[in-house]
Amino acid sequence: MTQPAHGNPHGSDRSLSAAVRDLVTTIEPISGYHRVALHAALGQILAEPLRTAVSVPAHDNSAVDGYALRHADDDFAQLRIVGTAAAGHPYSGTLGAGECVRIMTGAVVPAGADAVVMQERVRRDGDHITTTQWPVAGNSIRRAGEDLQAGDCILEAERRLTAADLGVIASTGQAELNVKRPLRVAFFSTGDELRGVGEPLGPGEIHDSNRYSLYGMLTQLGVEVMDLGTIRDDPETLAGALRQGARDADAIVTSGGVSVGDTDHLPSLLGEYGELLFGSIAMKPGRPVTVGRFDAAWYFGLPGNPVSVMTTFTQLVTPALRRLAGEAQRPARRMRVTTQSPLGKTPGRQDFQRGRLVEGGDGQLEVVSVGHQGSGVLRSMSEADCFIVLPAERGSVEQGEIVEVEPFAAPLLV
Numbered sequence: 335m336t337q338p339a340h341g342n343p344h345g346s347d348r349s350l351s352a353a354v355r356d357l358v359t360t361i362e363p364i365s366g367y368h369r370v371a372l373h374a375a376l377g378q379i380l381a382e383p384l385r386t387a388v389s390v391p392a393h394d395n396s397a398v399d400g401y402a403l404r405h406a407d408d409d410f411a412q413l414r415i416v417g418t419a420a421a422g423h424p425y426s427g428t429l430g431a432g433e434c435v436r437i438m439t440g441a442v443v444p445a446g447a448d449a450v451v452m453q454e455r456v457r458r459d460g461d462h463i464t465t466t467q468w469p470v471a472g473n474s475i476r477r478a479g480e481d482l483q484a485g486d487c488i489l490e491a492e493r494r495l496t497a498a499d500l501g502v503i504a505s506t507g508q509a510e511l512n513v514k515r516p517l518r519v520a521f522f523s524t525g526d527e528l529r530g531v532g533e534p535l536g537p538g539e540i541h542d543s544n545r546y547s548l549y550g551m552l553t554q555l556g557v558e559v560m561d562l563g564t565i566r567d568d569p570e571t572l573a574g575a576l577r578q579g580a581r582d583a584d585a586i587v588t589s590g591g592v593s594v595g596d597t598d599h600l601p602s603l604l605g606e607y608g609e610l611l612f613g614s615i616a617m618k619p620g621r622p623v624t625v626g627r628f629d630a631a632w633y634f635g636l637p638g639n640p641v642s643v644m645t646t647f648t649q650l651v652t653p654a655l656r657r658l659a660g661e662a663q664r665p666a667r668r669m670r671v672t673t674q675s676p677l678g679k680t681p682g683r684q685d686f687q688r689g690r691l692v693e694g695g696d697g698q699l700e701v702v703s704v705g706h707q708g709s710g711v712l713r714s715m716s717e718a719d720c721f722i723v724l725p726a727e728r729g730s731v732e733q734g735e736i737v738e739v740e741p742f743a744a745p746l747l748v
């Protein structure tokens with residue numbers, strides 16, 4: 335599978351979809367799981383399918399505040415109130431003919447009752463009621479098991495647990511569960527021009543911004559991050575950082591030094607000490623990448639341009655790290671909308687332009703370009719809330735044409 339580190343600039347680079355497919359089929363997920371308290375499972379990956387031993391709700395209960403009655407008493411006669419059922423305080427008797435029970439939302443439906451009438455449809459006179467609208471059988475009753483049935487598989491393995499999932503699990507009473515161990519990802523920036531935030535800049539120097547956007551995207555992906563800092567463009571030092579990352583982490587993500595310049599050492603280092611899987615993708619921004627293995631770790635060398643880092647991270651690294659972490663893949667959520675802006679493009683690479691979704695005249699979502707699309711204009715990422723995804727073969731797009739957009743999700747938006 336090894337290919338030259340630098341793709342052909344005339345268009346024979348591997349497509350992004352082929353690169354992702356190769357990675358996802360080649361990567362073996364890490365093993366290992368641990369048992370955690372329910373609240374600590376938020377954002378973690380479920381290690382096994384989760385079954386419920388109980389039904390939820392456990393009992394038929396009332397959906398409204400009103401009166402539980404026997405539907406067979408369908409004669410519009412007065413019903414006598416024989417007791418009260420509140421949530422957590424069931425009525426212990428059984429309803430007889432002509433009887434009803436004052437019932438509150440969430441209370442267990444008493445034995446003998448088979449419908450509930452809401453109190454707005456009732457006239458009450460002392461301990462008797464008459465209804466203004468006789469309910470149908472089963473009216474306003476939430477059935478036992480209508481949410482979850484005892485024995486059901488309620489969540490599949492490999493699922494990253496959401497707030498709703500925690501609630502669903504809590505409703506079954508389960509206090510602990512097995513989740514996969516978190517993926518450990520080391521990251522560093524490369525470049526002699528880079529200085530840390532808070533440091534003064536010398537001639538030609540810039541602040542290392544990629545390490546912060548990478549930190550943010552990795553953290554939002556739910557992995558354990560190891561920041562190896564800013565590394566100079568020196569092969570020995572870079573090899574040392576790669577060794578440290580491979581020793582302590584499951585994957586290493588770097589920015590810079592993957593193109594064809596004199597100080598771009600990472601492709602040759604990987605070729606020499608590791609295994610190079612591929613070195614160039616037909617996407618813009620983000621054509622030069624260096625992807626492969628270094629010792630036991632997966633290595634993702636992303637281009638240095640700040641927008642290219644974020645684009646390649648979301649499109650290429652994210653599915654690869656999800657696979658490595660043992661998380662089920664998710665399809666890209668793309669939709670077709672009208673563009674309010676003309677979009678410049680030359681055929682050759684799949685383009686990820688930055689856009690914002692807006693409400694069009696007819697209330698439908700449309701997209702506008704955030705403007706300057708240079709791969710060094712990081713503000714375009716900050717101002718955007720979606721990628722405008724243009725196929726490799728197409729040229730410029732006119733205002734009013736339909737384009738595909740991919741709204742940002744984590745790791746770009748919380």
Ligand SMILES: Nc1nc2c(c(=O)[nH]1)N[C@H]1C(S)=C(S)[C@@H](COP(=O)(O)OP(=O)(O)OC[C@H]3O[C@@H](n4cnc5c(N)ncnc54)[C@H](O)[C@@H]3O)O[C@H]1N2
Binds near residue numbers: 343640709
């Ligand atoms: N002759 C060619 N030159 C370039 C090509 C090419 O195909 N042939 N591709 C261009 C493209 S596209 C990209 S993307 C870059 C990728 O180059 P590198 O990965 O080697 O990145 P660097 O040269 O190290 O940096 C590029 C750019 O980004 C700035 N940078 C780097 N790291 C950071 C950081 N941590 N924070 C902020 N900014 C950073 C760096 O100063 C450069 O301006 O190669 C093109 N060249």
Ligand code: MOO
Binds near residue numbers: 621637
């Ligand atoms: O691929 Mo570069 O990332 O276009 O600037």
